[in-house]
Amino acid sequence: QTGVTQEPSLTVSPGGTVTLTCASSTGAVTSGHHPIWLQQKPGQAPRALIYSTSNKYSWTPARFSGSLLGGKAALTLSGVQPEDEAEYYCLLYYGDTRVFGGGTKLTVL
Amino acid sequence: EVQLVESGGDLVQPGGSLRLSCAASEFTFSNYWMTWVRQSPGKGLEWVATITADGSVKFFEESVKGRFTISRDNDKRSLCLQMSSLRAEDTAIYYCARDQGSWGGMDIWGRGTTVTVSS
Numbered sequence: 001q002t003g004v005t006q007e008p009s010l011t012v013s014p015g016g017t018v019t020l021t022c023a024s025s026t027g028a029v030t031s032g033h034h035p036i037w038l039q040q041k042p043g044q045a046p047r048a049l050i051y052s053t054s055n056k057y058s059w060t061p062a063r064f065s066g067s068l069l070g071g072k073a074a075l076t077l078s079g080v081q082p083e084d085e086a087e088y089y090c091l092l093y094y095g096d097t098r099v100f101g102g103g104t105k106l107t108v109l
Numbered sequence: 110e111v112q113l114v115e116s117g118g119d120l121v122q123p124g125g126s127l128r129l130s131c132a133a134s135e136f137t138f139s140n141y142w143m144t145w146v147r148q149s150p151g152k153g154l155e156w157v158a159t160i161t162a163d164g165s166v167k168f169f170e171e172s173v174k175g176r177f178t179i180s181r182d183n184d185k186r187s188l189c190l191q192m193s194s195l196r197a198e199d200t201a202i203y204y205c206a207r208d209q210g211s212w213g214g215m216d217i218w219g220r221g222t223t224v225t226v227s228s
Contacts, residue, residue: 038154045219046146046206046215048215048216048218051209051215051216052213052214055214057216087153089153091215098144100146100154100156101153103153
């Protein structure tokens with residue numbers, strides 16, 4: 001079964017920069033996987049941040065950016081704010097199915 | 110406001126059945142694929158099922174194949190997930206999401222409805 005792997009946890013200082021990654025067990029992540037990134041805070045529904053690798057929604061803060069990096073999908077937060085502390089999930093499309101990563105708990109400290 | 114609202118979550122015994130609904134508003138529901146995602150207590154997100162815009166094609170995660178059915182009524186702007194032969198591991202918050210794939214990802218999410226499978 002296809003697996004998608006994320007860092008379980010990361011810590012960043014306020015104002016700092018951090019990159020979260022999303023790897024596929026089948027090989028390199030490409031634009032054909034249409035990677036998406038979601039943010040989820042405790043007790044809330046997920047909120048979409050990035051789609052198709054690097055595209056932002058109207059509500060996505062400018063400090064969030066998506067890319068492909070070293071065969072993985074990546075989410076970079078530049079100028080991290082305290083309110084960015086959350087769980088972040090990536091999702092990859094494999095044809096007709098979808099697979100979520102296990103999530104990265106981002107701590108802002 | 111573009112919105113999805115889930116309902117139907119409940120406490121159900123193992124082996125039982127349950128039907129979840131998702132009501133869409135403020136967008137042309139019939140133009141979009143829709144997806145169900147679940148989240149077990151303290152765990153990550155898990156894709157469950159997806160249905161095409163016209164309802165003609167459906168895709169399921171392996172563990173729910175043969176037990177869950179996804180359907181939609183475009184006239185009523187409603188998405189459903191019919192769950193049967195429920196197991197303890199189906200206990201989760203179930204979210205519906207608008208699924209635009211490469212054109213927009215899963216951009217709109219509901220707040221979820223809770224399903225608990227326990228005797």
